[in-house]
Amino acid sequence: xxxKLIDKIKKTNAPVVAGLxxxxxxxxxxxxxxxxxxxxxxxxxxxxxxxQFNKGIIDxxxxxxxxxxxxxxxxxxxxxxxxxxxxxxxDYCHEKDLVVIGDVKRGDIGSTSAAYATGHLGKAAVGSSxxxxxxxxxxxxxxxxxxxxxxxFLDVCKEEKKGxxxxxxxxxxxxxEFQDRLVDxxxxxxxHVGEKVAEWGAQHMGSSYSYVGAVVGATYPQAGKIMxxxxxxxxxxxxxxxxxxxxxxxxxxxxxxxxxxxxxxSSRGIIAAYKQEQYAQFSPENYADASRQxxxxxxxxxxxxxxKAQA
Amino acid sequence: xxxKLIDKIKKTNAPVVAGLxxxxxxxxxxxxxxxxxxxxxxxxxxxxxxxQFNKGIIDxxxxxxxxxxxxxxxxxxxxxxxxxxxxxxxDYCHEKDLVVIGDVKRGDIGSTSAAYATGHLGKAAVGSSxxxxxxxxxxxxxxxxxxxxxxxFLDVCKEEKKGxxxxxxxxxxxxxEFQDRLVDxxxxxxxHVGEKVAEWGAQHMGSSYSYVGAVVGATYPQAGKIMxxxxxxxxxxxxxxxxxxxxxxxxxxxxxxxxxxxxxxSSRGIIAAYKQEQYAQFSPENYADASRQxxxxxxxxxxxxxxKAQA
Numbered sequence: 001x002x003x004k005l006i007d008k009i010k011k012t013n014a015p016v017v018a019g020l021x022x023x024x025x026x027x028x029x030x031x032x033x034x035x036x037x038x039x040x041x042x043x044x045x046x047x048x049x050x051x052q053f054n055k056g057i058i059d060x061x062x063x064x065x066x067x068x069x070x071x072x073x074x075x076x077x078x079x080x081x082x083x084x085x086x087x088x089x090x091d092y093c094h095e096k097d098l099v100v101i102g103d104v105k106r107g108d109i110g111s112t113s114a115a116y117a118t119g120h121l122g123k124a125a126v127g128s129s130x131x132x133x134x135x136x137x138x139x140x141x142x143x144x145x146x147x148x149x150x151x152x153f154l155d156v157c158k159e160e161k162k163g164x165x166x167x168x169x170x171x172x173x174x175x176x177e178f179q180d181r182l183v184d185x186x187x188x189x190x191x192h193v194g195e196k197v198a199e200w201g202a203q204h205m206g207s208s209y210s211y212v213g214a215v216v217g218a219t220y221p222q223a224g225k226i227m228x229x230x231x232x233x234x235x236x237x238x239x240x241x242x243x244x245x246x247x248x249x250x251x252x253x254x255x256x257x258x259x260x261x262x263x264x265x266s267s268r269g270i271i272a273a274y275k276q277e278q279y280a281q282f283s284p285e286n287y288a289d290a291s292r293q294x295x296x297x298x299x300x301x302x303x304x305x306x307x308k309a310q311a
Numbered sequence: 312x313x314x315k316l317i318d319k320i321k322k323t324n325a326p327v328v329a330g331l332x333x334x335x336x337x338x339x340x341x342x343x344x345x346x347x348x349x350x351x352x353x354x355x356x357x358x359x360x361x362x363q364f365n366k367g368i369i370d371x372x373x374x375x376x377x378x379x380x381x382x383x384x385x386x387x388x389x390x391x392x393x394x395x396x397x398x399x400x401x402d403y404c405h406e407k408d409l410v411v412i413g414d415v416k417r418g419d420i421g422s423t424s425a426a427y428a429t430g431h432l433g434k435a436a437v438g439s440s441x442x443x444x445x446x447x448x449x450x451x452x453x454x455x456x457x458x459x460x461x462x463x464f465l466d467v468c469k470e471e472k473k474g475x476x477x478x479x480x481x482x483x484x485x486x487x488e489f490q491d492r493l494v495d496x497x498x499x500x501x502x503h504v505g506e507k508v509a510e511w512g513a514q515h516m517g518s519s520y521s522y523v524g525a526v527v528g529a530t531y532p533q534a535g536k537i538m539x540x541x542x543x544x545x546x547x548x549x550x551x552x553x554x555x556x557x558x559x560x561x562x563x564x565x566x567x568x569x570x571x572x573x574x575x576x577s578s579r580g581i582i583a584a585y586k587q588e589q590y591a592q593f594s595p596e597n598y599a600d601a602s603r604q605x606x607x608x609x610x611x612x613x614x615x616x617x618x619k620a621q622a
Contacts, residue, residue: 021423023422023426024436024437032438036438041437041438041439041440042437042440042442043435043437043442043444045437045438046435046437046442071419071423071426073417073419073423073424073426073427073430074423074426076426076427076430076431076444076445077426077427077429077430077435077444078430078435078437078444079394079398079430079443079444079445080391080394080395080398080444082430082444083390083391083394084391087390087391105417105418105419105453106384106416107416107453108382108384108416109481109482109483109486110483111334112332112382112384112385113384115334115382115384115385115387115388116384116387116388118388119384119387119388119389119390119393120387124354124357124388124389125335126335126352126353126354126356126357126389127343127347127352127356128352129352129353131353131354131357132390133354133387133388133389133390133391133393134387134390142416142418142453142455143455143489144453144454144455144478144481144489144490145478145481145483145485145486145490146481146483146485146486146487146488146489146490147485147488148483148484148485149483149485167455167456170420170455170456171420172420172421172456172457172459172460173459174456174457174458174459174460175420175456175457176457177457177458177507178454178455178457178500178503178504179455179457181492181494181495181500181503182494182495183492183493183494183500184492184493189489189492189494189500192489192492193489196488
């Protein structure tokens with residue numbers, strides 16, 4: 001799956017992921033009202049609204065980008081109907097041949113991690129059937145519980161040719177509270193986590209990069225530079241572009257000399273583009289066109305930064 | 312909610328949580344076949360089987376214990392139908408007046424953590440409605456992302472009078488890989504996390520203990536002793552009893568002098584008791600009676616250990 005992701009990045013020339021993290025406040029009135037009319041102001045109504053919202057955006061941007069990253073929390077908050085909307089979104093993205101990174105940040109131990117891996121990347125054995133559930137291509141995972149929390153995910157990835165992005169250095173302001181703690185007399189914890197990611201990844205290689213990627217936030221470019229060096233064969237998923245403050249120029253050190261090795265996520269900046277001053281020419285009815293323009297602008301920003309860096 | 316939990320612990324004299332972590336391999340044939348007959352060997356069939364299995368156990372043990380801890384991964388692996396089974400289980404436990412600890416180990420940043428908190432502990436605003444989704448009483452959360460990952464959970468807990476158990480030192484063999492790293496020249500990372508938990512908890516007090524609890528595994532009694540001292544007002548959720556190797560005698564230092572302060576989880580040891588040699592007198596048809604006996608034995612083991620420690 002890492003090979004497919006890289007292949008699509010090369011074809012689109014866009015190391016970009018659209019984060020499908022829909023909030024009801026992003027959904028234009030005409031969609032909201034239609035869903036509420038059909039299902040009432042219920043969890044089902046909310047779930048339908050975010051699904052319709054997503055569908056509009058996916059239809060408008062799928063040809064530009066290699067991958068999407070639905071954030072499951074935004075669906076889970078609406079309970080079972082929300083999870084149905086998540087499932088529909090994942091399935092629809094597969095139909096459009098997009099690589100789907102499930103931003104689920106799961107992590108547990110032993111058989112429990114195995115169950116998460118099964119539900120998101122693998123197949124559940126039910127009697128003599130083997131059945132996919134949510135069926136993303138990659139999942140984000142939390143490393144706090146150590147190797148035996150990660151191993152069951154690795155096993156499923158190997159079998160299903162799927163991949164992971166392990167949280168290393170997250171983009172939020174307080175990520176340093178534990179991740180930056182200096183460990184064993186020197187380096188921050190996240191470097192140790194990154195080294196583990198490289199070690200896990202070495203056992204699970206695609207043709208040039210590993211199936212096991214890492215999350216390093218755009219808001220910490222210095223960490224990006226260090227981690228790029230420490231994990232040369234690791235794809236880095238970079239959240240925090242746009243709304244969280246990261247810019248293309250900050251991101252060049254997340255990439256390798258081959259122009260690969262990183263994929264940059266933007267969520268609000270893409271899906272709620274029509275609410276930004278920069279895209280005020282788009283009406284709420286044309287929200288998905290605004291998203292398309294935001295994707296084009298983001299691709300141009302990153303391509304320009306990479307070109308400058310290589311010049 | 313921490314007050315309700317403590318009240319129920321006192322009434323039952325049982326600082327015990329039953330972990331509802333059903334695997335299909337635990338479900339007796341007569342239940343499996345009935346579910347498969349009705350729904351086929353499908354995700355829905357699997358989800359129905361684990362729900363029926365749970366229901367039998369809950370009916371048989373709800374009067375003995377204060378709380379249950381469904382592990383969401385075991386449901387999530389069966390996709391949307393699995394999440395429905397999770398919801399049914401939570402709802403049914405509420406009907407039986409059990410405190411429900413959602414073992415979800417979620418953790419993200421900002422608005423994403425807020426969405427998880429909404430889905431599991433709070434209410435989603437949909438139009439003019441405010442709607443509960445999964446609606447547990449407590450949730451387990453992962454601290455790796457730091458304070459701004461936890462704060463949205465705290466906000467919801469305050470509003471809804473619900474609680475958290477933050478992962479501090481987990482019960483699995485490799486938990487030390489990151490959690491035991493010596494930080495800033497001395498103490499292991501988990502102690503720093505524990506101090507943060509106490510700090511977060513001080514802002515959210517029930518009448519004697521905080522709404523913000525901690526997870527410290529039974530398999531690390533030395534850590535339990537240290538954390539008990541560092542977090543005197545923090546309730547400790549202790550996984551790892553029974554199947555993972557912890558015994559009552561190992562656990563006395565997780566409790567305070569008042570006999571409170573800890574609640575011990577057993578999952579497999581209770582729900583799959585009928586498969587153990589010790590309970591071989593119970594047939595698969597009487598699996599729930601075996602669970603009841605396992606709960607009684609566990610309560611006796613812990614009470615005896617606490618009585619000895621106080622003698």
